[in-house]
Amino acid sequence: MSVAVLGAGAFGTALAITIARGGTPVTLWARSATHAEEMANTRQNSRRLPGVELPENVTVTAEIGAMSANTLLLAIPMQQIAGFLAKNGHRFASGAIVACCKGVDLETGLGPTATISAACPGAVSAILTGPSFAIDIARGLPTALTLACRDEAAARRLQSTLSTETLRLYRTTDTTGAELGGALKNVIAIACGVTIGAGLGESARAAVMTRGFAEMQRLARQLGAQPETLSGLSGFGDLALTCTSEKSRNFSFGLALGRAETFDAGKTVEGAATARAVARLARQNVAEMPITSVVASVLENRITIREAVEALLSRPLKEE
Ligand SMILES: NC(=O)C1=CN([C@@H]2O[C@H](COP(=O)(O)OP(=O)(O)OC[C@H]3O[C@@H](n4cnc5c(N)ncnc54)[C@H](OP(=O)(O)O)[C@@H]3O)[C@@H](O)[C@H]2O)C=CC1
């Protein structure tokens, strides 16, 4: 089994490192030739994941034509995937493509695996998601993630290929649940960041997390996900990590918003686009998503944070 990682960001690099440490050679592709050369020379990805050495069996390249492995990890941000595959998908007509991203495409409303299948119908599409910070994986700290693939046999194969001594993968065929959990928790993490940043307190954060989880489950159920997937690593697990740590870019982005501070626009904050994509579903009455809807409205400058809080607190009283 050969493994290649498309995208030399923090997550792609961390996955390349841990899989290579397990003994499987990995090719890591960066879109910039300068970046690839820098990594090959210094044996570090100082731009995206500084401080961790690339094992010898990681080959870095900017040649997309060199990416011929039968297991491809696609580790670029969600909103870039459709465009990337429209240009390069013909190269990956067969084999398995594992999405390593979290979100919903703003234009199509599709998640990662459906976006892959639309561009590469002959490939097996899967998703690797769940609670992990790239730096923790790269440092070899224990982490557990969900590998979701509709094809049970392929799911087993990918689980075994991609698990390492420190990265433990659980498998499921519920791709809908796994990818919705990963996408939606980022929006709730932004809301939690705003809550703390605006000084509303930890009790309020717990309320946002819990009611956020309720709306994640509501939408997922409506779209055909299994409830237990949402209670697992890719849903509840990732929600717990992302809503409580300043290492999360989504949480930190919300924190800055709540404090009326600026945030580095170069950082990947998947929840911002996802909030807008999912709020659209809420407007179409697919499911009631009050927290996601106010996050989208705040991000689109349609309401202030104060108005968002008022809108949530003045909703009709109801059963839990
Ligand atoms: N970081 C983390 O802890 C975790 C991240 N994830 C998920 O992984 C995904 C990627 O995030 P992460 O690695 O952190 O992000 P980063 O911001 O660290 O890196 C993104 C990478 O994608 C590349 N890229 C962006 N657009 C394109 C494109 N159009 N074509 C090719 N390459 C492109 C960037 O290239 P360049 O460097 O040239 O800009 C960069 O290498 C996200 O969906 C995130 O939610 C999941 C779990 C943990």
Ligand SMILES: O=C(CO)COP(=O)(O)O
């Ligand atoms: O998805 C993550 C943790 O599981 C990483 O979170 P951020 O993208 O918010 O940094």
